[in-house]
Amino acid sequence: MTTVSNSSDGANTRSHRPTMRQVAALAGVGIKTVSRVINAEAGVSTATYDKVINAVTALGYQHDIYAGSLRRTDRRTLTLGLIVGNVANPFSGAVNRAVEDRAARRGIAVLAVSLDDDARREQELVSALLRRRVDALILTTATANQSYLLPEIAHGTPFVFVDREPVGVEADIVVSDNAIGAANATRHLLAAGHRRIAFLGDRHDIQTASERRRGFFDALGEVGVPRDVVVAIDDIDDELKARAAVTALLDLADPPTAIFSSQNLITVGAIRALHGRGMQHSTALVGFDDLLLADMVEPAITVIAQDPTAIGTIAADLALGRLDGDRSPFATHVVPTRLIVRGSGEIPPRAV
Amino acid sequence: MTTVSNSSDGANTRSHRPTMRQVAALAGVGIKTVSRVINAEAGVSTATYDKVINAVTALGYQHDIYAGSLRRTDRRTLTLGLIVGNVANPFSGAVNRAVEDRAARRGIAVLAVSLDDDARREQELVSALLRRRVDALILTTATANQSYLLPEIAHGTPFVFVDREPVGVEADIVVSDNAIGAANATRHLLAAGHRRIAFLGDRHDIQTASERRRGFFDALGEVGVPRDVVVAIDDIDDELKARAAVTALLDLADPPTAIFSSQNLITVGAIRALHGRGMQHSTALVGFDDLLLADMVEPAITVIAQDPTAIGTIAADLALGRLDGDRSPFATHVVPTRLIVRGSGEIPPRAV
DNA sequence: ATGAAAGCGCTAACAT
């Protein structure tokens, strides 16, 4: 990083932002009249309206939403809280964008924060958002139990859980069909004739990870594959560990003929390991979660795709619906995953 | 999407959130004492402190940051505004995350919104953030001139521009070395012997796009390549258009021997087109912006990588520094791009 | 159609 050019002075001329009172004074009207204009309330003559608008633009007045919400009966801040895994990852980004789109149509902004699957961070983030008086909270969790939220729910803040189901709390929930998707991936490999299949799992304390693990073993059980034929490796929480784990598997005397990787970055690590050993054409691979360019890799990667846009859209609509007074029973919305056949998942077992 | 299970009642028991006054009453102290405890001010005995903390936890009190900021001398809301291209795209996501990380260390949250390179949207988004009284604003722009922000800057809100340089405003700026990076990409292709090179550009009214275009032609000028040997296609603003444009190029009687694609999704479209025509091994390609799995494609994709994390980190530190009273002159920080050689950019020209 | 006064939850200034 280099400083290339500079100019002027960075000083803050701390002149204050104009207030409604100043607008009223300039327009020669009462403050309540300005409030009426700003909030598009009825009962202002055209002449008065124009005077107010002129004063607003002359002063560069920007209404203070939070100050207004203080006295407002509904106490709305027009702000939604969102806790996702990590705003930098594609899944979270798509959820974030979907929530933003639904909220923006109503003038609602989104405060999004990253959880990093850190249980200690969860409560801090919830508190950070609540202290900013978000109208509703859409959240992914990392703790084992969310009953600490019961008082907050009682205080009237709608909570919508995404990606993971809460424990100890009744609420609206939006999740992928993790176990079903994982089972479908596994059945796909079994149908191609594979038996010696490796499972690559994320941290076992993460709910989605254990669901996918369950789906994997459910599918194996259906065809009665003995438990010791498969290899399950858990607690892989980054790409490098995934790559190392898969490389070790491929170096076994009797390497697996197929791999089911249960998460995005794990799939990337697996691809790198397979290419590193030149075994990408002789080992089947199905990944959970789609990847950009997955169709351009050789062989192209067969995946179980989630639908983060649908998850975010549904979650936002649930939250906004609750704010609109929807009192229907809480429900769990399961967004289906989809098998995308591209090649890597259709590689047959090596001849024995 | 299916509704699978339901339970209980979604009703909002609109019991209100406890206030400082209620905490004070329960603890048997004055409201200012509670304020001292909450804000970790000195001058509270241990016994009193404990009483307050007990009342806080008993009531589930959450401090209202915005109500507090109203009377606070510095008027800080502990909230930063961020306008990025699109929270769902990897570049913006990385910037967002970097800003979040720097801000979170000081208890500051980030309100991020998506611009979509829509000039009309820009002012609305700025206003939406200002009406929420963000302490500072980090923004990517789409309009031709940002002098409409001068009054806001005069009101004391620090503005930091990222990715694009403002026009009509003196401010802190953080950008990639777009022209230099594009020139480096082009020189790399020229060095391999290419002359018939195609340039694939984003919307010409986007500043970064025109900078990259300039860098491309600068490099061509250095070796005196006649203008009519190259093909420049602009205003490609999505992957499908990129794919169609490249396919058309490849179908020419005399197709280009090399392609410089000046943006992420355009590169993806170019890769798809090359593979679609089976010409990925006979046509060189360098893309601006790195892609996940770019190293796994055949051939692996040579790119000019940006550093969005550095951009976000620097921008956040600049904004926070201004809030801390930094009055040094405004500066433009140029974050260098980096050529990553992977194979696609080193393909030689086809024999004539 | 318009405005004055009170008060939302909090902090600043000034008590004690």
Place this chain on the structure above:
DNA sequence: ATGTTAGCGCTTTCAT
């Protein structure tokens, strides 16, 4: 060490 009062910018309530 602790409390009281005023007031931040706004909406509500109630006048006119």
